Amino acid sequence: MKTLKIAIQKSGRLNEKSVEILKNCGLSFENYKSSLISSVTNFPLEILFLRDDDIPEYVQDGIADLGIVGENVITETGADVTYLQKLGFGKCTLKIAVPNNSNITKISELEGLAIATSYPVILEKFLQQNAVPNVQVRTISGSVEIGPGLGLSDAICDIVSTGGTLKSNGLKPFAEVMKSEAVLIGNKGTEFNPEVQELMQRIRSVLRAKETKYVVLNVAKTDLKKVVELLPGVKSPTVVPLFDQDWVAVHSVIAEHDFWEKINLLKAAGAEGIVVMPIEKIIT
Numbered sequence: 001m002k003t004l005k006i007a008i009q010k011s012g013r014l015n016e017k018s019v020e021i022l023k024n025c026g027l028s029f030e031n032y033k034s035s036l037i038s039s040v041t042n043f044p045l046e047i048l049f050l051r052d053d054d055i056p057e058y059v060q061d062g063i064a065d066l067g068i069v070g071e072n073v074i075t076e077t078g079a080d081v082t083y084l085q086k087l088g089f090g091k092c093t094l095k096i097a098v099p100n101n102s103n104i105t106k107i108s109e110l111e112g113l114a115i116a117t118s119y120p121v122i123l124e125k126f127l128q129q130n131a132v133p134n135v136q137v138r139t140i141s142g143s144v145e146i147g148p149g150l151g152l153s154d155a156i157c158d159i160v161s162t163g164g165t166l167k168s169n170g171l172k173p174f175a176e177v178m179k180s181e182a183v184l185i186g187n188k189g190t191e192f193n194p195e196v197q198e199l200m201q202r203i204r205s206v207l208r209a210k211e212t213k214y215v216v217l218n219v220a221k222t223d224l225k226k227v228v229e230l231l232p233g234v235k236s237p238t239v240v241p242l243f244d245q246d247w248v249a250v251h252s253v254i255a256e257h258d259f260w261e262k263i264n265l266l267k268a269a270g271a272e273g274i275v276v277m278p279i280e281k282i283i284t
């Protein structure tokens, strides 16, 4: 059986979460800061630790079968790879920003200006789509936000998450270029490999579990219908008798995104003693 290879970021924003998701899939491997390759001991897989910029091309060329990388980097490199799964971390937006005192309000007003960026391909395409051809795109590999302060550029195009870096450099966001998050990518056709399918099933079950919480609560039988109507469960909620025959315990899963809203509705419907637990995996 051929050993698969997955490329993940060696260090930086995506490293920790990439390692975490693979470990949560039950894969055992050493994660020394100094090692560039690590063998998984309980699955036919090797992990390559790379600069994120190199990952899409490694996967395109089949040097790695799979990779975890930001959509921004895939688009910038233009690599021909298959998107297998969004992973829900590394969420950010590529934005154009200008100094706080700038009067620019329209994309067309970027005409004739210089923009510093680490994403020249994405930026050029965006400017073309917005019919602003005469912009000087200055490619720099990092710390883009200091460009305007140093007189290198009039604006920047870089990744924004909290907006803290823009703020501390006296910049304000002005236009959104693309949204991005970490994705699992594969070499063309690799999705038909049974080991890849096994790995993807594990990843999906870990992601599903992350999106949900396990809830146990007590409710008087008279309020049970109201409470159950609020709880979908994987199929439907489990209802267990209590020693007090007028009461039951209800076990269910609820979505993370509307967690507090649901909890408040459950309380209002008569739920008591609500216990909430994390879920490790959901296999359907």
Ligand SMILES: Nc1ncnc2c1ncn2[C@@H]1O[C@H](COP(=O)(O)OP(=O)(O)OP(=O)(O)O)[C@@H](O)[C@H]1O
Pocket (backbone or CB within 6 Å): 009, 010, 011, 012, 013, 014, 050, 051, 052, 053, 069, 070, 071, 072, 073, 089, 090, 091, 092, 159, 160, 161, 162, 180, 181, 182
């Ligand atoms: N502030 C942020 N919040 C969320 N996600 C981010 C943030 N900054 C970057 N990312 C995402 O994480 C990826 C890696 O970011 P990082 O800053 O570690 O890259 P890098 O410095 O180019 O790393 P490398 O050394 O691997 O080349 C980005 O391409 C982007 O998809």
Ligand SMILES: O=P(O)(O)OC[C@H]1O[C@H](OP(=O)(O)OP(=O)(O)O)[C@H](O)[C@@H]1O
Pocket (backbone or CB within 6 Å): 013, 142, 143, 145, 158, 159, 160, 161, 162, 163, 164, 165, 166
């Ligand atoms: O909106 P914020 O939450 O401030 O995040 C944005 C910053 O995060 C990234 O850099 P990172 O901190 O990863 O450092 P790097 O420039 O060395 O890659 C990005 O290049 C921005 O500078």
Ligand SMILES: [Mg+2]
Pocket (backbone or CB within 6 Å): 051, 052, 053
């Ligand atoms: Mg990089």
